Amino acid sequence: xxxxxxxxxxxxxxxxxxxxxxxxxxxxxxxxxxxxxxxxxxxxxxxxxxxxxxxxxxxxxxxxxxxxxxxxxxxxxxxxxxxxxxxxxxxxx
Numbered sequence: 001x002x003x004x005x006x007x008x009x010x011x012x013x014x015x016x017x018x019x020x021x022x023x024x025x026x027x028x029x030x031x032x033x034x035x036x037x038x039x040x041x042x043x044x045x046x047x048x049x050x051x052x053x054x055x056x057x058x059x060x061x062x063x064x065x066x067x068x069x070x071x072x073x074x075x076x077x078x079x080x081x082x083x084x085x086x087x088x089x090x091x092x093x
Contacts, residue, residue, distance in 0.1 A: 002058055004040050007033035 010017070010033045014026040023029045035048050043049075043059040 003036040003054070007036040007040075010036075 010029050014023075014029040017023055017029055018026055023032075032052070035052070039045055039048050039054065039059065049055070049059060
């Protein structure tokens with residue numbers, strides 16, 4: 001899960017983030033870091049995901065990484081097709 005490094009950074013930088021106005025006090029940031037770790041362990045916690053605006057592409061990145069691989073031309077049986085001025089399409093060969 002990608003949130004764990006952010007949790008650590010938030011804790012390390014808590015004093016600086018408060019000084020720069022990102023939170024009222026460091027306890028808010030420590031709580032956020034704890035919530036991120038909870039989401040790592042319990043990704044079904046929609047309440048926490050909603051609170052921080054975290055989507056499924058962060059909570060379950062595997063399907064999205066495969067989509068990026070296909071879009072980059074890494075698909076076995078797919079060909080990247082572009083047309084002017086339309087959108088980019090993936091077409092099965």
